[in-house]
Amino acid sequence: MSTLYDKVFNKHVITKDGELYLIYVDRHYIHEITSPQAFEGLRMYNRTVRRPDKTFGTMDHNTPTTKEERENITDKLAKMQLDALKENCEEFNIDLVDMNHEDNGIVHIIGPELGLTRPGETIVCGDSHTATHGAFGALAFGIGTTEVEHVLATQTIWNKKLKNLGVKITGKLKKGVYSKDVILALIKKYGVSIGNGYAAEFYGDTIENMDMDERMTICNMAIEAGAKVGMIKPDSITIEYLKNTKYYKEVNIDDLYTDSEEDYDKIITLDVNNLKPQITWGTNPSQGISVDEKFPEIKDESYKKAYEYMDLKPNQTVDDIKVEEVFIGSCTNGRYSDLLEASKYVKGKKVKEGIKAVVVPGSMAVYRKAIETGVKDIFIDAGFEFRLPSCSSCLGMNPDLVKPYAHCISSSNRNFEGRQGANARTHLASPATCAASAVHGKIVDISKEEYYGEV
Template sequence: MKTLFDKVWEKHVVEGIEGEAQLLYIDLHLIHEVTSPQAFSGLRIAGRKVRRPDLTFGTMDHNTPTIMEERTNIKDEISKAQLDALANNCKEFGVELVDMFNENNGIVHMVGPEQGLTLPGKTIVCGDSHTATHGAFGAIAFGIGTSEVEHVLATQTIWQKKPKTMGIEITGKLQKGVYAKDIILYIIKTYGIGLGNGYAFEFFGDTIRNLSMEERMTICNMAIEAGGKSGIIAPDEITFEYIKGRRFTPKGEDLEKKIKEWKELYTDSVEAFDKYIKIDVNNLVPQVTWGTNPEMGIDITGTFPEIKDVNDEKAYEYMGLKPNQSPYDIPLKHVFIGSCTNGRLSDLEIVAKIVEGKKVAENIKAVVVPGSQIVKRMAEEKGIAKILIDAGFEWREAGCSTCLGMNPDLIPSGEHCASTSNRNFEGRQGKGARTHLVSPAMAAAAAINGKFVDVRFEKGVENNETF
């Protein structure tokens, strides 16, 4: 009796005793400009090559400006040095790179699935904590440190102690105006950021089966925010349909053979999990974070909690808020729609439905940053971009953007931002920036109304069918 995680893990163990660190073979190594320069320097010093450049793929995302003119003249010296280093390293070591001028460029966790690099049954690593995103395909995917990046580059393996497994069964039908982002924010709010310490999550249940691949990626993306090593979802027909026809996806008979193998990737019984949780989302409402970590969240209909410890006290002081206020009281000035959590085409479709024919409130600066250039082109071709621009949103090039303070897209100190990203830590979006995590629908409604509202009652959420 094994879990999905067990089955994938065991196929990749090169050596090592169960219960201790084991040497895992890595099927895909994704790299970007922030965590790879030192790793390549280490290879150069040791006189080593990249062991499998064909299983390594690079993209520029964290430091890239989202205004094209700024990409040709990057002012931040550290950012420019890291981007230049990645370009030079990939050229020297024979690694394919989609740089910031490439038509396939984008956030690393967007590029992998789009290119068909992310596939069921794989082990996938990247020097980025949100690598958990790729687990939505039935892969074991997790972030690694810079020294580990060097180890994988040199050996195509990594030493890891196998985590325990936690099954999270999610059942019920989501209300209109409630989305995958609300599910994962609710889990983190309810069980805390330490829920997954020492565990790999598997998300399953009828709610998960009814989600699109893009929604599944949103949930796995934030598994790390609940303390998990990774998140994984069993592949099914929705997975296989998404994968078909992509650049690196197997073709023809090879694909059919693979699909037959992938259909064996499932957990035999809930009894195989080390821990099991069941959640009913029938009555779930939109979520908003009020504090400085993702567990500091409430229902849109709720009020901020009483101070229970020094962390709450510090969070309230940093955020400029008080207990018993509500999300409606937050003085928003910014709306950011994008990131590897919610920068996909379906996210932008939801936003466009809500803002079509309306205008961004005068007190709000609203920016939309597609997660990849492919998403950007598709949104432009489908008329989504025009709807957003006509409503008063700034429309940018792909990149990590305002998710984190490593590029020019910063939130000014003391100002509040409704953000579709994944972290609301102090200074995450810029020194002194105040971040509130929400779904794309909630962010869109906030942009139009100039403040947080309950998106369930906004025009445009009745029908979320795609364009």
């Protein structure tokens, strides 16, 4: 008897050395930030890439989001990294979707979108949110630059086996409540270290009723709960999604499930029947509230520091947050369904004066579909900027920085100090809550009837 994680892990073990296992890697995603030094390491020892056909590159982290900025990248480091990725992929015969490629986008969006992410496979990338791909029943996790070099050279990685955390989520979501609210509520309830040393498997009727985009949002933020890995059992919904991808290959999912709840080392639960939209008030994802709650009392030094940084106080409400910027995008919530749902809350409305509101699709495919379906026009007509695919404002690494001391309502995954730029103040929420915040000029409870999105 074993878990989904155990089954996939054991299938890929080559050898063992003490607590370390050498496992085979089925898919290696690379981008411009964590790969340059790895390729230099290969050259230093006159090594080549073991399986270029199992490696796939994209430009995303440092990619500008406007046509003008892409044609004239002024950040010297960013340009060096982007140029290096292109040169390295050409030299080592690795497929790359550069800024101008029709398949370009954020690595954790285009991998599944293209059908390169598959159930039962091992997937690594030099990015902590690689857990996203676990939504397909893949064993996926982030690695460091040294490990990137090792995988490039050997198509293997040394890894400790994790314990198993069962995350049972039950209940039906109300209108205006989304998968982002579910994962934020879970982290609020259990904290950012509940998953330390574990592979988390999400299950229960709530998960079973989610589409793949929603499941990816859940697994994407497993890392914010401390888990290195987040997984969901593949099913007919998974297969139907994959059948519509560019590189679809038939897969067998018959054995990709956990045999019994007793196989988990620990189980945590969340009932979502009465869940309200969530928003973070502090500087880590567990410091959150339902939008109709007051900010909590100071319970330790981390709360005190968070309140000081965010310029907020206990017992205030979301009405006390001055919304200055809104960002909809990222590998957490930059898919077409995210944009479509958010657009329902802005259709026929206007962004409040003084608010900078930006939408950044997660891929060129999402960008094109938003144009074809009129979603882009809905945002543009409402006063949003609608930009080209990139990690964008999720992290303070590219031109899309949140201005110092501004409160930004963001559909991304991290709200640490300076995450979106020096002294930027980040509030995590669903894309729909972000959109409604932009047009109402404040954070609103979109589960209330007066804020329901248009159908």
